[in-house]
Amino acid sequence: MALPPGIDLLAKYVLPRALGRPLIVFGILKLVQYQLGAIWPIWCWVIPVLCAHPAVWLFSGLRDRYRRRREAAALGAIFPPKVQESGFKIAKALGESTLTGYTGDVAHEWSKQYGNAYSFSAFGTYRVMTTEPEHIKAILATQFDDFHKGPLEEDQWMSLLGLGVFNSDGDMWKFHRNMTRPFFSKVRISDFDLFERHAEDTLSLISERLASGTPVDFQDAVGRFTLDSATEFLFGKSVNSLSAGLLYPESHPLAKDASAHFLDHPSTKFATAFSKGQEVIAERSIYGRYWKLVEFWEDNALKHRKSVEEFIRPILDNALDNRKNDVARGDVKEVGEETFLEHLIELTEDKKVVMDELLNILLAARDTTASLLTFSVYVLSQRPDIYSRLKAEVNEKVGNRRPTYEDTRDMKYLRAFLNEVLRLYPAVPFDVRMSRVSTTLPNKNGLPFCVSKDTLVIYSVFLMHRREDLWGPDALEFDPSRFLDERLHKYLTPSPFIFLPFNAGPRICLGQQFAYNEASYFMIKLLQKFTDFTLALDIQPSQPPKEWIPEPGTTKGRDKVMMKTHLTMSVKDGLWVRMKSLAEEQV
DSSP, X not given: OOOOHHHHHIIIIIHHHHHXXXXXXXXXXXXXXXXXXXXXXXXXXXXXXXXXXXXXXXXXXXXHHHHHHHHXXXXXXBOOOBOOSOHHHHHHHXXXXXXXXXXXXXXXXXXXXXXXXXXXXXXXXXXXXXXXXXXXXXXXIITGGGEEOHHHHHHHHHHHHOSSTTSOOHHHHHHHHHHHGGGGOHHXXXXXXXXXXXXXXXXXXXXXXXXXXXXXXXXXXXXXXXXXXXXXXXXXXXXXXXXXXXXXXXXXXXXXXXXXXXXXXXXXXXXXXXXXHHHHXXXXXXXXXXXXXXXXXXXXXXXXXXXXXXXXXXXXXXXXXXXXXXXXXXXXXXXXTSOXXXXXXXHOOOHHHHHHHHHHHHIIIIIIHHHXXXXXXXXXXXXXXXXXXXXXXXXXXXXXXXXXXXXXXXXXXXXXXXXXXXXXXXXXXXXXXXXXXXXXXXXXXXXXXXXXXXXXXXXXXXXXXXXXXXXXXXXXSOOGGGGTSHHIIIIITXXXXXOOTTOOGGGOOTTHHHHHXXXXXXXXXXXXXXXXXXXXXXXXXXXXXXXXXXXXXXXXXXXXXXXXXXXXXEETTOOEEEEEEHXXXXX
16 A cells, blocks of 8 residues: 655655754764763753754755856856745745746746746755757757656656656657557548547537527537547547537526536546646646645545546456457457557556556647647637638638648648747647756857756746747737748748747657647638637636736736646636627528
8 A cells, every 4th residue: 555645755755864864963972972981961962963954954055066066167067047036935936826827927037037047946956947949959859868857757747647658768758659659640640530520529519509699618628629539549439528518607597407417427527637637747846856745645646547547447448358359359450450549458458558658648639739729719719810811711722611631731821820829829838857967058148057967957938939039029929920921931940949839859749740630620610610709708717817917028918818737738717708600690
């Protein structure tokens, strides 16, 4: 039986240090007393024992500072500027930003004060934060072997995601990566029949709800679209989460009765548990290695993992039974005919290994594309001019027929639109690596920055994508044309690492083209059916505080929705919208 997280941390880390040092001092004093044959007053014992920890902390701090200076000198480097706040204030600011603030607001403020790369310490963990494209390029590509996910992130994520492609390093990561790669071939990711089925189901439900005069939580709807598409793509069979129906606003007369069916649906429990589990992981990142003290008696992510497993386990068990029957009959599927799940159980029948990998891939396949589609519709609600241009391209290239893969390739403005959504509202706004060795990151203003071994390095594409020095003076303006006109060649072409919605290097997202295809297809279908996108702010549960006013260098105070960030970015409490059916407009 596993120990509670807090007890485990105390037993393995805190108590050995808390008791070990005073006991060592006591033992030394006892030995000296024995050798001298003296009798000492009580204060001769108490003071040295009580001073053991402060003395060790002082010595360790001086030693580490000296070691770091020598290390930097040996590398011909300097350390990034350090945030001049106490660890408590830093942790408090990060916590408030994560839970109730605007995405990246604290990091943005510090970057204005200390530059685009700086360091800080909180809860005993030293971190480097950067929004420099050359740093991110080094971390993800040119110095890939110097960085990994690291044991801390593995420890924080393990109880939710297990050990899969996103939460592993070294040979284990290579194994998962090579296992996954074949299932994102051009043929597989261009199966638009799959997208057609689930897009039609989703848009039909949306049409019915809007026809009754009720707004729609678009974020929940596309989350179900991407879940059904992903499970059919990966498992060969959709979990049909759309059968739960759509959520009603809390103020609606049918909300209470309909919510019972909606909330009890297995897919709703899965989606809620997966989201809540990610929120737990995001909070753990604030506390570093001491997250177990916050979750002292119970692993808060583990209970959500159990709920997620309840949803996936029947699918896995069915696949294992089918494999046994196939083996008994001598049936062998050709390469390319297997589903992703069937391929996994060909390699191993270890349920935990398979479950971990399925959850890792589902996270990417469901949440990231749902985020892209959600913020796409948010933008359409704010920019009717962009809707008009997108609609014109749909009319010109596709009309009312079913779109093809070639159509999505030809629709340049649609791709530019999706890229602009990913620039300002990337699905994964922050990511982190740990240095495997002592290394450096380039510094355009002088000596390189020293990054000691086992340092957490946080990088934010959310903030990098919004920098005016990288994207021009209109960086905060939503303008898809920047990916089509002279700005493309002025900013992005010479510096491709300023735009990284899918990461880069050996760990670049394998599902990048799948996401583009899925989002493009859905957007075309949406634009064929609806117009006049508006936010239903009268029922939107969470909205930005009124005291948030527009500030230079950020869209805080300008965005009309409250963003929430854990592993991926979403709209807090859903994106409630109204749309008009084009069929009604034409009547």
